[in-house]
Amino acid sequence: xIPTLTAFxxxxxxxxxxxxxxxxxxxxxxxxQPYHVRLLSFEAMKQPEHLARHPFGQIPAYExxxxxxxxxxxxxxxxxxxxxxxxxxxxxxxxxxxMWMFAAVNTVEPSVxxxxxxxxxxxxAPWYEDRLRVLExxxxxxxEHLARHxxNADWLDGGFSAGDLLMVTVxxxxxxxxxxxxxxxxxxxIARGEARPAFQRAFAAQLADFSKGAAPAP
Ligand code: GTB
Numbered sequence: 001x002i003p004t005l006t007a008f009x010x011x012x013x014x015x016x017x018x019x020x021x022x023x024x025x026x027x028x029x030x031x032x033q034p035y036h037v038r039l040l041s042f043e044a045m046k047q048p049e050h051l052a053r054h055p056f057g058q059i060p061a062y063e064x065x066x067x068x069x070x071x072x073x074x075x076x077x078x079x080x081x082x083x084x085x086x087x088x089x090x091x092x093x094x095x096x097x098x099m100w101m102f103a104a105v106n107t108v109e110p111s112v113x114x115x116x117x118x119x120x121x122x123x124x125a126p127w128y129e130d131r132l133r134v135l136e137x138x139x140x141x142x143x144e145h146l147a148r149h150x151x152n153a154d155w156l157d158g159g160f161s162a163g164d165l166l167m168v169t170v171x172x173x174x175x176x177x178x179x180x181x182x183x184x185x186x187x188x189x190i191a192r193g194e195a196r197p198a199f200q201r202a203f204a205a206q207l208a209d210f211s212k213g214a215a216p217a218p
Contacts, residue, residue: 002034003064006053007209009039015210017203020072021060023169025202027076027162031083037205039213073105076162086162093158100156100163108146109170111138116173136179143183150185154192168193 005028007021028035044050046057053061054070062069062078069075077098080086087094115135122128146167150156155164171190174180180187193199 001065002036003028003062004036004038006038006040006050006061006063007059007206008213009041009044010213011206011210015207015214017206018173019059019206020169022202022206023072023166024060024062024075024079025205026165026169026199027079027086029198029201029205030165030196031079031085033079033083037209039209073101073166076166077101080162086165088158088161096157097161097163100161101166104163104166104170108142108167111135111142112170112173115139139174139179140182143179143186147183147185150189152185154189160196164189164193168199 005021005024008019011019013019025035040050040059045054045059050061051057053063053068056070058070060070060072060075062075067078069078076086080097087097115132118128118131118135122131125131155161156167157163168190171186172194180190194203
């Protein structure tokens with residue numbers, strides 16, 4: 001059964017692989033599972049047909065046989081549980097990897113994503129600089145602790161896992177932020193994730209889809 005991933009027809013990230021469908025693409029590439037992609041416009045995302053897949057009218061959505069999923073983290077857990085390679089076999093290590101998935105989306109993502117939004121939407125607001133400073137202080141606090149945990153290790157807990165996959169996708173939202181200059185081990189961690197062949201394939205696939213969406217209609 002080949003699953004279908006629903007993604008932006010034209011991602012606002014301009015093909016930089018920052019939208020959350022990238023998590024699913026990367027997970028599927030890591031486990032060697034081919035997939036189909038359905039590309040939707042913003043308008044189509046809000047129509048009943050897509051709301052039946054995703055109650056919030058967002059992407060990514062994932063369909064596999066009779067199963068329809070939204071929430072990128074839950075979808076990556078589903079993929080990791082169905083295939084080898086993203087979760088350790090040892091029960092405790094497996095639970096710790098899932099814990100790191102939650103840490104990525106629940107502890108690190110909020111301030112990092114809020115910074116993305118504020119920089120896009122609120123540049124003209126009188127409170128812009130203050131808000132940015134608060135968010136960047138919060139992000140630094142998270143990075144400080146993350147760097148302390150990571151030390152000189154390659155990955156968060158032993159071998160590469162779905163926890164690293166989600167954490168790297170969250171940290172990529174910092175882009176070329178100068179914050180990362182102060183955390184070289186985290187910058188290297190992100191680069192290690194991006195260097196994985198599965199990431200590269202997923203990145204190329206989303207870029208090809210972006211180019212399709214960006215092309216004028218025939
Ligand atoms: N919690 C959900 C999940 O993890 O799946 C969140 C889903 C979500 O926010 N989806 C976004 C969406 O559909 C796309 S990824 N937005 C349209 C809408 O809500 O109407 C968001 C995204 C886009 C671009 C960047 N970036 O450029 O850094 C980062 C994240």
